[in-house]
Amino acid sequence: MPTLQFSSFSEFLQMGTYSFHVWVVYLLFAMFLGYHLILPGLQRKQFIRLQKRRAARDAELAARAASRHGTNDRSAE
Amino acid sequence: MWLWFSKLGSPRWFYELSGKWLPWLYAAMALLLLVGLTWALLFVPEDYQQGHTIRIMYVHVPVASISLACFPLMAIAGAITLVWKMKLADMVAKCVAPIGLWFTGLALATGAIWGEPIWGTWWAWDARLTSMLIQFFLFVGVIALRSAIESPDAAAKACAVLAIVGAINVPIIKYSVEWWNTLHQPASNFSMESTAPNPPEIWVPLVIMIVAVYLLFVISLLLRTRNEILTRERRSQWVTDLIARSQV
Amino acid sequence: MSIAPSPEVSTWGAFVATLRRDLLVAFKRRNDLLNPIMFFLIVVTLFPLGVSPDPLELTRISAGVVWVSALLASMLSLDNLYRADYEDGSLEQLLLSPQPLFFLVLAKNIAHWLISGLPVVVLSPLLAYMLYLPEEAYWTLVLTLLIGTPVLSLFGSIGVALTVGLGSRGLILAVIVLPLTMPVLIIGAKAVTDVMFGLPVGSHFALLGAMLAVALSIAPLASAAALRISVN
């Protein structure tokens, strides 16, 4: 069974003089993890919201065009 | 086999299949990461030479090995796009490039930090770091080409060719850089590869971390490919239904 | 210059509008913004591979390497300075504006420098570190590049303006522009190496400043004339 390497939490933080190196690496890894798991989800929501707005606009444009052709045909585009 | 292959080609089928797999992948990755990280940080014995910086290996080696895998994967996806003209393969190739860039970037950063105590500088022209840097440039090249060409199909074909050429070059670069390194420098005693044959309590957490980071790569790739599928198929019926259904 | 045709026609407005437009065009193609930076990084990486990774050797050549790479990087991105406008006809609109043409060309040059020159200047310390340049030379490197790269852009724009009408313009552009920029390279690189040996560099900065002044005043006029010729 692997043995615990650190007797106290402060010793764990120090990592034997290499605290900066080890913790920067794991911080980078944490940010990397977050970026890769969260960003696609945000992009997906943003895309769906954009598509919903576009669908609404197309519907409104189509409705306006339909109503104009229905009433008169002379009007310029 | 052919039916399966052509079915795999349909983005919608891929979208639904990946939808089913994702929860399981998340769970497996979370579990493996938890075990791997606690083991690497708390239980791995101190290295007689590097001290606690050995723990950096448990981030650097997995990320580096996957960044090496990204380029061949992109080349295979590119080849499928060129030969069978499968849109899905192009989507995967397009999504792998930025992920590969990020993985190579993180591998470079962690490698430089790992080597600092020994080399005394944050950057050294070490064989592995230099070949990773060149691979970073290869990824930048593919992404730059993808964004420079406006029409999607031309961009897909061009990037597929560049990915294949790049993938052929990766091993060549690796050996030429190693040869260049030994040419100019006495074999430095420090090398990224795991040094002496490690006892189990060293390589077991390493294997766990490698699998965990592979899962991260697969999840990230699936998420991005699914977004790409939605973007490219936004006019098709099943996407418009999906959008109408979702309550974002 | 005759009196301004009417009060609300403001030359400054046109200047700012052209500057903003060019920056907008550049930021709309955000990935292309990386190209000058990546080129700069790659060219610098070539030298340790070509020469040797030995820190002592790299230190000796580091100033020259960073300067040559910066020169090539800013020269590389010159190509699309007028190219798109020439092809879609915007260049003709620029020429037919009542505002003084050299002033609008200056706006385009500044926009180009902000896109390709400034990132190189900001990135140069990182590359100097990779080439083991001593700490005390960093500020001199950044300052000489800060004064030097605009001169490269300005002289380069003359070359581009002359060749904008030609078909294959990549090579001829380099052949025309590089000789114009050699003095800047000599003085800039010399200043950085001199600082490494502790020699005074005041005179170098004076010369670079003089070159910038000359470039700022003459280059836009020459570019404007060159544009009229190539649109002719």
Place this chain on the structure above:
Amino acid sequence: MQVLGSNGSGKTTLLRIICGLNDSYEGDILWRGIPVTAQRETFLAALLYIGHRVGVNRILTPRENLRWSASLHTPVDDLRIEAALARVGLKAFEDVPCRNLSAGQNQRVSLARLLISPATLWILDEPFTTLDVYGVRELELLLAEHIAGGGSALVTTHHRLNVPCAVERLNLDGVEQPL
């Protein structure tokens, strides 16, 4: 004034010479009695030229294109730009990058410049080429309004201009061409 002539008879070159884009000519061009070379700014302020290449940047949107080309002559607020774009039939396309628009729509973006510029002299080189039937009628309305408002226009086209005002014709081939 409509400039006629077979292909290659020098119509475009003539127009570019008058604008000052092309200076390979002898003699003088007068604008209101004064040689153009003496009053560059006032002449260019009064001139609006639309050539074969419509001068619309592909990456920018119509709104951004117009905002820039307006600022070269006289800056205009966004409302007038939107009204101009609506008038030329680009109502819902103000913010679509021009590379996604058709050639006809790009042509209309340059025609929208006619509405927002105070220029009195229009020089239009083949403005009708990519326009559809509505576009042609719209441009002829614009020309009529411009001439009625005291402006003048120099147009090259093979198309029979039906515009209410008198149309002078200059035929570069010297021979009357059946229209």
